[in-house]
Amino acid sequence: MSTSESARRVWRWFTLRENCAEDNTDLFARLATESPVVHMPGLWVVSRHDLVTKLSNHPAFTMVNPEFPAEVREANPDFTAFFARSMSVRAPEDHRRLRGVLAREFTGRAVERLRERITGIVDGLLAPLRDGAPFDFVTEIAVPLPSLVTAALLDLPEEDWPQIGVWARGLLAQLGKSFPGSAQHADPISVAGFRALRAYVAETVDARHGDGKDVVSQLNQAADAGLMSRDEVIDMVLLLFMTGVDTVTSGLTNALTCLLTRPGDWRRVQEDPARWAGPAWDESIRLLTPVTFGARVAAQDAHWGPLRFAAGDVVLLSFAAANLDPRRFEDPLTFRWDRNHSASLSFGHGAYFCLGAGLGGLQAELTLRRLAETGVTLTVPPGDLSWRPELTFNSPAELPVRLGRSPAAEVA
Numbered sequence: 001m002s003t004s005e006s007a008r009r010v011w012r013w014f015t016l017r018e019n020c021a022e023d024n025t026d027l028f029a030r031l032a033t034e035s036p037v038v039h040m041p042g043l044w045v046v047s048r049h050d051l052v053t054k055l056s057n058h059p060a061f062t063m064v065n066p067e068f069p070a071e072v073r074e075a076n077p078d079f080t081a082f083f084a085r086s087m088s089v090r091a092p093e094d095h096r097r098l099r100g101v102l103a104r105e106f107t108g109r110a111v112e113r114l115r116e117r118i119t120g121i122v123d124g125l126l127a128p129l130r131d132g133a134p135f136d137f138v139t140e141i142a143v144p145l146p147s148l149v150t151a152a153l154l155d156l157p158e159e160d161w162p163q164i165g166v167w168a169r170g171l172l173a174q175l176g177k178s179f180p181g182s183a184q185h186a187d188p189i190s191v192a193g194f195r196a197l198r199a200y201v202a203e204t205v206d207a208r209h210g211d212g213k214d215v216v217s218q219l220n221q222a223a224d225a226g227l228m229s230r231d232e233v234i235d236m237v238l239l240l241f242m243t244g245v246d247t248v249t250s251g252l253t254n255a256l257t258c259l260l261t262r263p264g265d266w267r268r269v270q271e272d273p274a275r276w277a278g279p280a281w282d283e284s285i286r287l288l289t290p291v292t293f294g295a296r297v298a299a300q301d302a303h304w305g306p307l308r309f310a311a312g313d314v315v316l317l318s319f320a321a322a323n324l325d326p327r328r329f330e331d332p333l334t335f336r337w338d339r340n341h342s343a344s345l346s347f348g349h350g351a352y353f354c355l356g357a358g359l360g361g362l363q364a365e366l367t368l369r370r371l372a373e374t375g376v377t378l379t380v381p382p383g384d385l386s387w388r389p390e391l392t393f394n395s396p397a398e399l400p401v402r403l404g405r406s407p408a409a410e411v412a
């Protein structure tokens with residue numbers, strides 16, 4: 001594929017959504033090497049590792065606050081208003097203030113406190129699947145796990161978890177539907193549903209005062225100290241359902257896909273799950289990066305070497321391509337156990353670096369450990385997997401597997 005062909009392919013991918021329901025690893029690898037900067041009127045797609053890193057943390061570029069189409073705004077105005085107020089798209093000084101408060105809830109120690117509860121949730125989800133019947137890993141594990149973990153993180157009562165799962169799926173479907181061309185994999189949350197979710201969160205926030213150690217109480221204490229408003233506490237809690245659910249779904253699915261299609265590497269995890277599940281996660285989501293792009297807007301005219309950005313230009317930072325840039329990762333398409341992942345862009349970089357990277361990693365580590373102990377096999381050839389038809393997520397839409405060790409069924 002020539003340089004202009006790969007640039008054309010990315011253009012068709014964005015404008016016509018052509019080929020987006022596929023494993024786009026090949027496209028990302030080619031973007032990094034052949035078309036590291038694609039420029040269309042008002043829009044840049046940047047794929048070189050050093051440029052993505054630089055622009056992710058450049059003060060002239062801020063997170064895009066998307067202008068939703070009129071029909072989306074009219075269909076669910078409460079949702080779009082909430083999105084426009086959420087931390088990541090706020091002005092840089094508000095973003096820094098709110099991020100500073102939230103970051104305290106995601107320290108290594110805070111996340112580690114959830115280890116036992118997450119193990120219990122993983123075991124609870126796996127228990128009915130132990131009869132060895134085939135099932136879809138995405139539906140049964142990767143979708144419910146992160147919303148249950150978010151509910152545990154927020155210390156919400158277990159009897160509410162099924163309803164929370166329904167709201168979370170609807171919220172994500174609404175988010176997906178709000179961008180033109182995105183796919184639908186669940187019913188978007190209705191106006192009434194969003195109001196009910198917000199009322200539930202508001203009630204929880206009001207009930208958690210005092211010196212509690214849970215995330216909601218801590219956010220309330222930040223509000224009492226004048227660091228944020230009550231409405232910002234509510235929006236922050238809602239934001240966790242938007243940022244911490246679909247990302248983990250895609251990440252877990254990619255990690256398992258990556259490992260089950262590389263039997264030698266999966267065997268290593270099975271030999272010593274406690275030691276290898278973590279490193280396997282890091283390398284799997286570098287190779288198959290779940291969140292493909294971050295979006296920024298140039299707040300002012302800016303230049304970087306020969307690149308001239310005009311104020312208002314949108315810049316898509318291709319984390320998935322930059323993670324396959326051979327200038328940064330030697331032999332980038334090979335799964336290697338000896339890599340240093342500090343430069344991996346799976347969780348972004350700089351000012352907007354993912355606050356939940358540790359929590360996502362803990363969910364993955366505990367799930368992969370259990371699956372390695374139990375045994376799990378893919379029940380279809382990798383080429384038959386269908387992929388999420390979305391631009392921002394690159395992961396299988398379904399992952400048919402069965403639990404137990406049955407070498408005959410293993411896909412070599």
Ligand code: HEM
Pocket residue numbers: 056087088099150239240243244245247248251252290291293294295319345346347348349351352353354355356357359360361
């Ligand atoms: C495998 C799992 C995950 C992946 C791959 C992932 C990926 C990302 C990426 C790439 C960004 C940066 C986007 C950009 O720079 O444009 C981000 C931001 C963020 N993530 Fe995650 N994420 C994951 C899990 C989580 C979890 C579990 C939570 C919380 C419960 C979370 C909360 C956030 C928040 C709050 C931000 C915004 C940070 C800010 O605006 O400063 N993420 N994530």
